[in-house]
Amino acid sequence: MKPSLTFILAAMVLSACTEQPEGDPILRAELGEDGAAQEIVPVPEPGFDTLEPEAEPVSACRLTSFEQVSLTHCIADPAEHRITTALAPSSGDDAGRFAGFARDTETDTVEFAMNGGMYGDDLKAIGYFVQDSDRLSELNRADGEGNFHMKPNGVFFGSDGTWRVLDSDTFFRTVGDRPQFGTQSGPMLVVEGELHPDFQENGPSRAIRNGVGVDAAGKAHFVISEEPISFGQFARFFRDRLETPNALYLDGNISSLWNPATGRMDSGRVGPLLVVEKK
Incomplete structure (x- = not known):
């Protein structure tokens, strides 16, 4: 037996006066031409937001720790990224700063960037430096003071998604073709699986440090410490x-x-840069 129209309307009025459970949609009865209730249709409450929350940006860098020291570890994958070198601006209010470099860069293309080697007073590299296949500075094999001259030092370089780190003597002997990018620095942290011979296990020299290495799969690992770290600790992490x-x-x-x-965006004074871009 079908309910009468009067009964249905009375039930609807009673339902409208009853508070809906919090978070549940309001229910509305649709009446057919013969006066019978045909369907219960959920109606979103006014102001109910049905949009999915916006996803957080995905970063190639993550915070980690090693031997109780905090570090930031960034990965460049040749399947997803390209690596280029650049120089921070040498004049202006933001000379030698990422802020100055970023103003003239397509930010959307940059995955991340790090300072990429040691420089002189002019903010130019003191060792081998290649930008867009143009050699701006030759390989420096001279002896001297400071970290750069702690032999063996080395070169990070690459072309067409193949990236390598070699000590400077091996680079000099074996690399004949000019790479698309390259930067020389020193000392080497790890040489053919061995720590630099002059490093102590955990020596007294502590500083905020950064470096780069390439694994067997061809991915480049960029690391910067978040607190002072010794050479020995830093090399062991790699x-x-x-x-x-x-x-x-x-x-x-x-x-x-x-x-x-x-x-x-760190505000340290930089010169040569390594820039990892999205493909």
Whole structure:
């Protein structure tokens, strides 16, 4: 027996006066031409937001720790990224700063960037430096003071998605073709699976440091410490955790990272830059 129209309307009025459970949609009865209730249709409450929350930007860099020291570890994958070199601006209010470099760069294309080697007063590299296949500075094999001259030093370089780290003597002997990018720094952190011979296990020299290594799969690992770290600890992170057979120290104290995905832009004074771009 079908309910009467009067009964249905009375039930609807009673339902409208009853408070709906919090978070449940309001229910509305649709009446057919013969007066019978045909369907219960859920109606979203006014102002109910049905949009999915916006996803957080994905970053190639993550915070980690090693031997109780905090580090930021960024990965460049040749399947997803390209690596180029650049120079920070040498004049203006933001000379030697990522802020100055970013103003003239397509930010959307940058995955992350780090300072990429040691420089002189003019902010130019003191060692081998290639930008867009143009050699701006020759390989420096001279002896001298400071970290750069702690032999063996080395070169990080690459072309067409093949990236390598080699000590400078091996680079000089075996690399004949000019790469698309390259930067020389020193000392080497890891050489053919062994730590630099002059490193102590955990020596007294502590600084904010950054470096780069390439693993067996061809991925480049960029690391910057978030607190002072010794050479020995830093080198062991590349050898033991990242398993990079060769790794190169890039610099210390002025070490800086620009990571657009997280909004990080360090303000240290930089010169040569390594820029990881999205393909």
